[in-house]
């Protein structure tokens with residue numbers, strides 16, 4: 015996938031993550047990640063070596079535009095998160111951040127290729143279209159986490175799930191519309207729906223979470239968190 019956004023103007027300074035969001039990755043960190051990725055890909059198969067050849071020459075003034083490039087990904091994330099934060103902050107309506115975790119979408123490590131992002135997106139779209147949320151503006155990211163269990167005989171699994179930002183409505187209407195698709199909770203999915211109203215003062219943190227590529231460990235649940243933003 016090739017990014018095609020470099021002519022998009024940057025958002026105003028207060029909505030630029032490197033200026034206004036503590037902890038946003040630095041250009042130096044992204045460059046170091048790019049070099050590490052190139053070195054890893056060069057030792058891989060033919061397709062991985064082709065990708066290394068695309069990302070390797072990326073430099074200021076001649077960016078590679080590859081969605082796999084940490085530097086170009088950071089550039090996209092700055093614009094995506096910034097412009098979306100500006101839109102939400104200046105909107106009169108309330109916005110909600112909603113996480114949806116379908117309990118039937120689990121894949122063994124090495125088996126994630128069975129997952130179809132398009133089918134997943136269509137399924138979520140249909141759930142919304144059939145509900146009171148049908149008129150809501152929604153920005154949806156697909157988040158990929160690895161769930162690791164405390165029981166040693168239980169293998170880790172991939173858990174694709176939804177992180178969406180939605181205009182209007184309320185926690186009550188979100189649950190009324192979606193509970194029957196996601197409830198009851200099961201042991202590996204104790205909280206299938208989590209919604210919270212977005213605090214517009216910290217909106218940049220929320221929007222930057224909708225597109226990211228990073229690894230972190232959260233208690234017993236570790237995650238490679240890679241979100242793909244999709245406009246529904």
Ligand SMILES: [Zn+2]
Nearest residue numbers: 072078083086
């Ligand atoms: Zn690049």
